[in-house]
Amino acid sequence: xxxxxxxxxxxxxxxxxxxxxxxxxxxxxxxxxxxxxxxxxxxxxxxxxxxxxxxxxxxxxxxxxxxxxxxxxxxxxxxxxxxxxxxxxxxxxxxxxxxxxxxxxxxxxxxxxxxxxxxxxxxxxxxxxxxxxxxxxxxxxxxxxxxxxxxxxxxxxxxxxx
Numbered sequence: 430x431x432x433x434x435x436x437x438x439x440x441x442x443x444x445x446x447x448x449x450x451x452x453x454x455x456x457x458x459x460x461x462x463x464x465x466x467x468x469x470x471x472x473x474x475x476x477x478x479x480x481x482x483x484x485x486x487x488x489x490x491x492x493x494x495x496x497x498x499x500x501x502x503x504x505x506x507x508x509x510x511x512x513x514x515x516x517x518x519x520x521x522x523x524x525x526x527x528x529x530x531x532x533x534x535x536x537x538x539x540x541x542x543x544x545x546x547x548x549x550x551x552x553x554x555x556x557x558x559x560x561x562x563x564x565x566x567x568x569x570x571x572x573x574x575x576x577x578x579x580x581x582x583x584x585x586x587x588x589x590x591x
Contacts, residue, residue, distance in 0.1 A: 466567045469530070474591045476527035477564045480514065480550055481573060483522040484560060493557030494575075511549040529565045553583075564589055 438446075488494050495513050514526040531548040551563035559576040563583060571589035 470566045470568050473529050473531075473564060473566055474589075476529070477550060477562060477573065477589070478591075479523070479527060480517075480552075480562060483517045484552075484562075487517060487520070487522050494554050494560045495552075496554045496557060511552075513552045513554075514550070531565050531567065 484494060495516055497512055497516065511526060514523060517523045518526050527550065529548045529550060548565045550565070551561075553561045553563070555561075559574075561575070561583065562573040563586065564571050564573065570586055572583055572586045573589050
């Protein structure tokens with residue numbers, strides 16, 4: 430009797446290989462997405478350091494941190510819309526105004542809601558010797574405070590660690 434040799438794979442073997450490939454693809458896609466978010470957050474952190482440097486340079490030249498007389502935190506329109514960054518750019522402290530490239534509604538508490546639907550790096554200065562910067566991040570927002578007590582709205586936001 431002649432034995433019949435089979436060449437190829439069984440259906441079960443093919444299904445196992447397809448499942449293994451699908452699992453590996455899913456793991457890779459998740460890791461890639463996480464790496465992309467980390468990269469975007471690193472850019473936002475670098476932008477924040479540029480803004481902080483511009484504010485500190487302004488203080489060195491003027492003896493006070495920038496304040497807009499029309500900026501009232503309760504209404505938020507001036508602070509949220511980035512007018513202090515425009516002031517620093519117009520006076521030569523910033524080459525460009527960095528934007529976090531993040532939807533303003535990403536934060537569920539609504540802290541960083543801008544009128545035009547974009548997120549900004551928020552700035553709040555309760556006095557000429559103090560300031561706060563609110564930094565929207567995908568990994569969790571944070572704040573930078575210099576000689577300042579923060580408004581109640583920002584109390585739940587952790588300090589930046591970068």
